[in-house]
Amino acid sequence: MNKIVEKEQFSENVFKLVVEAPDVAVSRKAGHFVIIKIGDKGERIPLTIAGSNPDKGTIDLVIQRVGVTSHKLTSLNVGDEITDLVGPLGKATHIEKFGTVLAACGGVGTAPMLPIIEALKKAGNKVITVLAARNKELIILEDQVRQFSDEVVIMTDDGSYGTKGLVTKGMEDIINREKVDKSIVIGPAIMMKFAALTTKKYNIPTEASLNTIMVDGTGMCGACRISVGGKTKFVCVDGPEFDAHQVDFDEMLMRLGAYKNEEVRAFEAYMNN
Amino acid sequence: MENITDYYKSERAQEWRADIRKSVKVKERTSKERTKMPEQEPTVRNKNSLEVNLGLTEKIALKEAQRCIDCPDPTCVKGCPVNIYIPKFIKKIEIGDFLGAATVLKDTNTLPAVCGRVCPQEKQCEAQCFYTIKLNQPAVAIGFLERFAADYERNSGKTAIPEVAEPNGIKVASIGSGPASLAWSADMVKMGYDVTVFEALHEIGGVLKYGIPEFRLPNSVVDFEIDNLEKMGVKFVKNFVVGKTATIDDLRAKGFKAFFVGSGAGLPRFMNIPGENSIGIFSSNEYLTRVNLMGAAKDDYDTPVIIGKNVAVVGGGNTAMDSVRTAKRLGAERAMIIYRRSREEMPARLEEVHHAIDEEIEFLNLNNPVEYIADDKGRVQKVVLQKMELGEPDASGRRRPIPIEGSEYEIEVDEVVVAVGVSPNPLIPATVAGLETTKWGTIVVNDDLQSSVEDIFAGGDIVRGGATVILAMGDGRKAAEAMDKYIKEKIKN
Ligand SMILES: Cc1cc2nc3c(=O)[nH]c(=O)nc-3n(C[C@H](O)[C@H](O)[C@H](O)COP(=O)(O)OP(=O)(O)OC[C@H]3O[C@@H](n4cnc5c(N)ncnc54)[C@H](O)[C@@H]3O)c2cc1C
Ligand SMILES: Cc1cc2nc3c(=O)[nH]c(=O)nc-3n(C[C@H](O)[C@H](O)[C@H](O)COP(=O)(O)OP(=O)(O)OC[C@H]3O[C@@H](n4cnc5c(N)ncnc54)[C@H](O)[C@@H]3O)c2cc1C
Ligand code: FES
Numbered sequence: 001m002n003k004i005v006e007k008e009q010f011s012e013n014v015f016k017l018v019v020e021a022p023d024v025a026v027s028r029k030a031g032h033f034v035i036i037k038i039g040d041k042g043e044r045i046p047l048t049i050a051g052s053n054p055d056k057g058t059i060d061l062v063i064q065r066v067g068v069t070s071h072k073l074t075s076l077n078v079g080d081e082i083t084d085l086v087g088p089l090g091k092a093t094h095i096e097k098f099g100t101v102l103a104a105c106g107g108v109g110t111a112p113m114l115p116i117i118e119a120l121k122k123a124g125n126k127v128i129t130v131l132a133a134r135n136k137e138l139i140i141l142e143d144q145v146r147q148f149s150d151e152v153v154i155m156t157d158d159g160s161y162g163t164k165g166l167v168t169k170g171m172e173d174i175i176n177r178e179k180v181d182k183s184i185v186i187g188p189a190i191m192m193k194f195a196a197l198t199t200k201k202y203n204i205p206t207e208a209s210l211n212t213i214m215v216d217g218t219g220m221c222g223a224c225r226i227s228v229g230g231k232t233k234f235v236c237v238d239g240p241e242f243d244a245h246q247v248d249f250d251e252m253l254m255r256l257g258a259y260k261n262e263e264v265r266a267f268e269a270y271m272n273n
Numbered sequence: 274m275e276n277i278t279d280y281y282k283s284e285r286a287q288e289w290r291a292d293i294r295k296s297v298k299v300k301e302r303t304s305k306e307r308t309k310m311p312e313q314e315p316t317v318r319n320k321n322s323l324e325v326n327l328g329l330t331e332k333i334a335l336k337e338a339q340r341c342i343d344c345p346d347p348t349c350v351k352g353c354p355v356n357i358y359i360p361k362f363i364k365k366i367e368i369g370d371f372l373g374a375a376t377v378l379k380d381t382n383t384l385p386a387v388c389g390r391v392c393p394q395e396k397q398c399e400a401q402c403f404y405t406i407k408l409n410q411p412a413v414a415i416g417f418l419e420r421f422a423a424d425y426e427r428n429s430g431k432t433a434i435p436e437v438a439e440p441n442g443i444k445v446a447s448i449g450s451g452p453a454s455l456a457w458s459a460d461m462v463k464m465g466y467d468v469t470v471f472e473a474l475h476e477i478g479g480v481l482k483y484g485i486p487e488f489r490l491p492n493s494v495v496d497f498e499i500d501n502l503e504k505m506g507v508k509f510v511k512n513f514v515v516g517k518t519a520t521i522d523d524l525r526a527k528g529f530k531a532f533f534v535g536s537g538a539g540l541p542r543f544m545n546i547p548g549e550n551s552i553g554i555f556s557s558n559e560y561l562t563r564v565n566l567m568g569a570a571k572d573d574y575d576t577p578v579i580i581g582k583n584v585a586v587v588g589g590g591n592t593a594m595d596s597v598r599t600a601k602r603l604g605a606e607r608a609m610i611i612y613r614r615s616r617e618e619m620p621a622r623l624e625e626v627h628h629a630i631d632e633e634i635e636f637l638n639l640n641n642p643v644e645y646i647a648d649d650k651g652r653v654q655k656v657v658l659q660k661m662e663l664g665e666p667d668a669s670g671r672r673r674p675i676p677i678e679g680s681e682y683e684i685e686v687d688e689v690v691v692a693v694g695v696s697p698n699p700l701i702p703a704t705v706a707g708l709e710t711t712k713w714g715t716i717v718v719n720d721d722l723q724s725s726v727e728d729i730f731a732g733g734d735i736v737r738g739g740a741t742v743i744l745a746m747g748d749g750r751k752a753a754e755a756m757d758k759y760i761k762e763k764i765k766n
Contacts, residue, residue, distance in 0.1 A: 041568060225550060
C-alpha cells in the first residue's frame, strides 16, 4: 500500500500525485517507471517516475486520464492508498554529455521527459525543449521544464499558445537553425513516429520512450513486445527507450489498439457506475 | 538416519504395519482395480473454472490404499524426487489415520496438496511402483492418495502449525515466492531464522498462482499453505523486485546474512516467425497471467483478454495444455494444440492430455507454425502450418521432428498462444557481481546449491531451467539445510 501525500491538477485530464514509496524513491533514476494497481480487481498500468524526494521517501507521478485505471487513480485523494506499486522498472536513460540535445514532448510525454532533461542538463548539455499539445490547456509542467532547459519552444495545434503547428515543425525550425547532436522524443506513438522521421532526415541520433501495453513489467509476459531493427524487444526490460529510427512505430500503433473494443466497453461501464 | 534401508526395515517391522499388511492377502490386494478419480463431466467442466478432479472419498481412498502391498524394497520412494516415504503414508491411510498420513507426507514434502495435484506421477513414483514394473498393471494411485491425505488435513481444521525454534535473530531472504522459495522459507523459519520472502508480483506463489489454472490447482490450496507459513513467522514482501527496488548489496547492508534465489524461469520464448507480433498472439505466460492472476475473464475485473473462437496453442507441455483448456473454458469453438512431434512425445502430464482430449480439445500433432497472417487491423487471421515427420532420436531421446517440404497449409485462427518454453529470469544474474551462470542463463551451483557468491544459494527453475514443482521444492529444502550450515560456520569463525 502506498499513500498519496499530494495531489495537483494540471489540466482537465492531467494530474500530479506525490506517492509514498521509500525504496523506489531512493533507487530510481531518470527513465524508470513503476507499475500500479488499484483494488483487488484492478489492472496493472505503467507510469513514469516524473521525480522523487528520497529524503521524504516519495515519488511523483503525472497521469493523463484516458481510460478506467487512469480515472480510478486520479479520483483518489490525499490520504488514500494505491493498492500495489512496484518499481523502479525498465532501464535508466543513458545520460552523457552529447552537446546540444533537442527534447520533444507531446502532451503528457512532458512528465517522463522532465527527469531526463534534468539529468541531461546536469551532465552539461545544452537542452532545447519543444513542448507540444493540442491546445494551451494541455501544455503541462512548463515552469519545471524551463528550469532544466536552455530554451523552451511551445507549439499548439490550434495556436492557442506559443507557435501554431505540430511538434515536428518546432523541431525542424531548431534543427535548421543550429547543430543538434542528440534528440529525445516522448509522447503519443503517432507523434513519436513523425518526430523520429524528422530527425532521421537530418541524421540526428534519437531516442524514443515507448508506452506500449504492459502486464507485469518484469519481462515475464511479452505483452509489451515491439520490433526494433527487425528484432523483437520487450519494452519493460529492454527499454523503455530505444533508437527511434529503428522502432517499427506502425506495429506499435497497431498493438496499442489490441484491446480498443474492450477498453471502450470497460470505460462506458465505469462511467455509468 | 544411519542407513535408509535399515530405517525402512525397522519402520516396516512395526506392529501396526505388520498387522495391516497381514489383514488382507496380497493376492486380494493385487486383484483390485486401480481407482478412477471422480471428476466433473467433460462437457460441463470445459465451461467452468472449477477443479476438474473432485478428489477421492474416504471409502475409495481406503480401497486404493489396500492395493499397496507394502513392498520390503519400496521402489516407488526412489522414483520420488524428495523420497516421500510412500508405503508408510499409504498404510496410514489404510488404517484410517488420515492425519497421520499427512504428517508422513510433510516430513519430506512441504506442499503435498499441491504436488498431489501437479506432479507427473506417471514418470516418478508411479513409474517405479511394483504394479508398473513387476505386474505390468496400473500403478497404485499414489498421487490421488497424496492429495487425499493433504486435503483431508486441510479440511479437518486440525492442521498443526509446525513448531519453530527459538528465534535466532539472523535475517535471511529469498528472491521469488514460487515453490522453491516457499519450501526454503518453511525450513528456515523452523530453524529459528528471521525469514523474508521478496516477490516481484502482487501475489505470493509464483507459477502456482499466475501459471497453473484454478481448474487444476485452486488458489485456495496455495493460499492455505502461505497462511500457515505466515503464522510460522515468514514475512512476505510483495511488489519488490530484487535487483531493482533494492539490490542484494542493499539488502546485505540492511543486515541480511544469506539469500536463496528462487526467481524461476519466467521469460517467455517466441519462435521468431513472420507475423508473430500480430494482435491476438500471446505468450502462454501473458495469456495465463491475464486470466489467472489478473482475473481477466471475470466481468468485474479491469484487465482485458481477447476471447477467441478459433484458438491455436503451440506446444506440447503442461503450459500448452493449461492454455488450450483455458481457451476452451472461455468459450472457444475450436481449441487446438499444435505440436511438432507426435502425441507420445508430448512432455505434459499424462492426466492433462487425457483430460484435454475428453474436453474436446483438438490435437494437430506433427504440425508446426511457420507464419501468421493478419487482417488489415493487424489481428491474426490465419496460421500457416507445416507438416512434420519423425526422424532419428535427438539429444533428449525423443525422435526429432523433420519438416516436410511443400506441405504447408493454412487454418483460420483468431487467437494464438505460444507455449514453446521459457528462459531463466536474467535480472538477478545481471545485478550481482561475480554470480556465475551457464550459457542458458541458469545460475551455477554446487552440490549444496551454493552459487559462486558464498552467501547466495539458488534452486528451482532458475538453476534447472523449466522443471517441476517437486524438484523446485526439493531444492528449497536442500538449500535451507546447506544455508543453515553455512551461517553456523560463519558465526563460529
Ligand atoms: C513505460 C511507460 C510509461 C508510461 N508513463 C506514463 C505517465 O507517466 N503518465 C501517463 O499518463 N501515462 C503513462 N503511460 C501510459 C499509461 O500506462 C496508459 O495511459 C494507461 O495504461 C492507460 O490505462 P487506462 O485503463 O486508463 O486506459 P485504457 O482503458 O487502457 O485505454 C484507454 C485509451 O488509451 C489508449 N492507451 C492505452 N494504453 C496506452 C498507452 N500505453 N499509451 C497511449 N495510449 C494508450 C487506448 O488505446 C485507449 O484508447 C506510460 C506507459 C508506459 C508503457
Ligand atoms: C502453466 C504452467 C504449468 C505447469 N504445470 C506443472 C505441473 O503440472 N507440474 C509440475 O511439476 N510443474 C509444472 N510447471 C512447472 C513448475 O510450475 C515450475 O517448475 C515451478 O513453479 C518452479 O518453481 P520456482 O520456485 O523455481 O519458480 P517460480 O514458480 O517460477 O517462481 C518464481 C517467482 O520469483 C519471482 N521473481 C523473479 N525474479 C524476481 C526478483 N528479481 N525479485 C523478486 N521476485 C522475483 C517471480 O515473479 C515468481 O513469482 C508448470 C509451469 C507452468 C508455467
Ligand atoms: S510487460 Fe510483460 S514482458 Fe513486458
